[in-house]
Amino acid sequence: MSSPARLGKDDRIVLGRSEIADAMRGTALAGLPVHEWVEGTLIVSGVDADDNADLLKAWRAAYALLPRTGRWPVLVADEDVNYELEPSPFDARVEAELVALDQAARTVDPWPFFQEGDDGPPEVELSFYTGGLHGVDVTADVLPTVSQNAGTQQILRAAYDHVLADPRLTAKVLEGARHLVNTEYWYQPNAASLLLAPTPSPWLAVAPLGFYGALGHDAELAAVLRQWHERWDVRPVAFWGTMMQFEVHRKPLPGDDAWTAARQVLALSPNIDVLQWELAVAVAAGDTWFVHHRP
Structure with a gap:
């Protein structure tokens, strides 16, 4: 024994x-x-x-x-x-x-290690941050409200706030991204x-x-x-x-809590195809997370 x-x-x-x-x-x-x-x-x-x-x-x-x-x-x-x-x-x-x-x-x-570089100046067209990867494009509504000097986190958060303000839009984003927080x-x-x-x-x-x-x-x-x-x-x-x-077992609440969770998950997951505002909607509704960082 x-x-x-x-x-x-x-x-x-x-x-x-x-x-x-x-x-x-x-x-x-x-x-x-x-x-x-x-x-x-x-x-x-x-x-x-x-x-x-x-x-x-x-x-x-x-x-x-x-x-x-x-x-x-x-x-x-x-x-x-x-x-x-x-x-x-x-x-x-x-x-x-x-x-x-x-x-x-x-x-x-x-977080200084994992989030290094996730809030710098945009490196691609601004529409990349608002166009969505799972079926919802908020570019036309969000980009006109964003400063020309905005960093990536500010642009992404503007998209998230716009989505949260419209329950029907929130539901549509969730429909496209829900699989990311499912087994x-x-x-x-x-x-x-x-x-x-x-x-x-x-x-x-x-x-x-x-x-x-x-x-x-x-x-x-x-x-x-x-x-x-x-x-x-x-x-x-x-x-x-x-x-x-x-x-x-304790889902992040919509708003700042879910936004923080999504940013942190993506800081460890450069190989998940999702924008932070899409994932923030999803983590407030899902009961699983997936982290992926490959060579």
Whole structure:
């Protein structure tokens, strides 16, 4: 029987392999193999990956066990799990690294890094910022109201405010962009496993995994994930290297709150084709987020 690890000053129990297998009985994960991996991480293999609904069902089963296991679950692609690595325990070094990362997540301002350059002078025709990518063009109404010296954020916000002022227009924008905040937009791997991190904190479970858009900036990514979790109850579900997928359990409110959320999501997602004002409408109505930053 593997020994449970202890985490942090409050002496929380993080269950080991055999205890996890016992905890999964009677759930959608019952009978799946549990493997010890690096730095006290466990891997549950054989997750049903036929569609995103099955993947989400597996993740939710693991999440429901979080109060018992002490381990935040993250879906990962099988190809990213190297079983040739020698399993290693959750030891004092790993714990110290997580404590340091948690401290950084509570003190670092991540947005100068992620939002660098997102509010400069327009680099393309102004109509690009108002033309819409999902069926609604507000150029004719918005551009005449914008100063010639306006930066990109000011132009985009003018478009958002114009849309919000008209409920029918808001509904039309949402109709075109709603898929961006739905699981149908999520990536689906050929095969997946559940990574059970040796921590109940989502920002500590995901930040060290090596998201392409934050390589060398684990602290900034941890700070983002912590802020999202506390402000909007954003829960990391899946990590695919260049992509991350989340459930959102407290939707941003239309207006400044949704505008902030959309800007932050896009700061991590240069490879999502949507304008900020379109996404701001969508995040106020959707219950999932998708982040994508590829080479």
